[in-house]
Amino acid sequence: MSREQLIEMTRNLIEHGAADTMELADEVVRVPASAYTDPELFEQEKSKIFKRLPLMVAPSCELPNPGDFKAMDICGVPLFLSRQKDGEVIAFLNMCSHRGNPIVEGTGNAARFMCGYHGWTFKQNGDLIGVASPQDFGSIDKSKHCLTRFPVHESAGLIWATLDPNSTLSIPDYLCGYDSLLEAFGLEDWTLFSQRTLAGPNWKTAYDGYLDFYHLPVLHKDTFGADFYNRANFFAWGPHQRLSAPSKMATRVGSDVEEDLSQMSDDEIPHDALLSGVWTIFPHISIASFYGGGQRGAMISQLFPGSHVGESFTTQYYVMENQPETEEDIKSAHEQFDFLEVVVRDEDYATGKRQHEALQSGLMKEVLFGKNERGGQVFHGWVEKLLAADEAGLADMFAPQQAEAAE
Ligand code: FES
Numbered sequence: 001m002s003r004e005q006l007i008e009m010t011r012n013l014i015e016h017g018a019a020d021t022m023e024l025a026d027e028v029v030r031v032p033a034s035a036y037t038d039p040e041l042f043e044q045e046k047s048k049i050f051k052r053l054p055l056m057v058a059p060s061c062e063l064p065n066p067g068d069f070k071a072m073d074i075c076g077v078p079l080f081l082s083r084q085k086d087g088e089v090i091a092f093l094n095m096c097s098h099r100g101n102p103i104v105e106g107t108g109n110a111a112r113f114m115c116g117y118h119g120w121t122f123k124q125n126g127d128l129i130g131v132a133s134p135q136d137f138g139s140i141d142k143s144k145h146c147l148t149r150f151p152v153h154e155s156a157g158l159i160w161a162t163l164d165p166n167s168t169l170s171i172p173d174y175l176c177g178y179d180s181l182l183e184a185f186g187l188e189d190w191t192l193f194s195q196r197t198l199a200g201p202n203w204k205t206a207y208d209g210y211l212d213f214y215h216l217p218v219l220h221k222d223t224f225g226a227d228f229y230n231r232a233n234f235f236a237w238g239p240h241q242r243l244s245a246p247s248k249m250a251t252r253v254g255s256d257v258e259e260d261l262s263q264m265s266d267d268e269i270p271h272d273a274l275l276s277g278v279w280t281i282f283p284h285i286s287i288a289s290f291y292g293g294g295q296r297g298a299m300i301s302q303l304f305p306g307s308h309v310g311e312s313f314t315t316q317y318y319v320m321e322n323q324p325e326t327e328e329d330i331k332s333a334h335e336q337f338d339f340l341e342v343v344v345r346d347e348d349y350a351t352g353k354r355q356h357e358a359l360q361s362g363l364m365k366e367v368l369f370g371k372n373e374r375g376g377q378v379f380h381g382w383v384e385k386l387l388a389a390d391e392a393g394l395a396d397m398f399a400p401q402q403a404e405a406a407e
């Protein structure tokens, strides 16, 4: 974790806050409205972005113990994660090497896996150890029929996997050093309090909202309040972006008292003030801190495209530094989580769905991202760039950025 980098960003936010300014992009950017509605483009996004790039598949605390597993379906790719005895996580294609039946469903804990179709068994590490009725089945080399693995990487309390077993893109390279900053959340020692999945509009329509403070005091006037800042400065590491409101004031976790950060030395700035705002991980994650149930908490939103261009699904993971223990704290943590569900479901996604239906009329050719909406500009720029990149170009695209981030 680089506290210096976090301090540098915080100083930027303090200075702009004190001067009542924000960093603006160079120009207003236009994105074709069809980028949100074209079913063919949507298919390309699934294959060239979601099935080709590392995705944050689970917070580490969803699989805290050896043997823990979780099955997922991402854009039609069946995947399961399994925490090994030595603590490592392996990501498998969730298909039995006999005839392709999914090996596990949902979540659970298992020392080995038995396929529910004909009973082939696999070790936790995917090795095929038992062919049912081997004397009848015929001879095969078991070592050639292990479960297929996907590239996987765990850092900062988050697990990434790439849904292409043959991907040559290094996941750490792809993260451009951003995960070393995410470490500052300390998520590897946190616990999962609750999770739920919400249906939303087109995945980019939904994701735009996470990269946008401009809408906060308007769309969320009844929940966050009409005096919420609508300005954000943006910081980028490759396609991954953090956005945070320029402000010299901050409240310490668990307190209502505003403190003037501009009067503090670097050492005095509270840790939580360094993590303000929304931290997004391209192409589909947003992380924001919240306080509830007497604990530090964070909402991790994980977005996936649905089965058609106008549909997405978001899993909200509410992670907490410690599990709340008293009844009152548990209740208040649930209330905090329910509140965030209402904000996203009834305000962001309800608006996104209306916006999507209107865009599908085809009568508007372009949508606009203002100079104050750099997050959306950068996001849509990367989507276009990644759709145009061939297989070989991907690794090249991320290797130099990684070096740049480490400078
Ligand atoms: S498909 Fe798994 S044992 Fe037959």
Ligand SMILES: [Fe+2]
Residues within 6 Å of the ligand: 209, 215, 216, 219, 220, 348
């Ligand atoms: Fe919103």
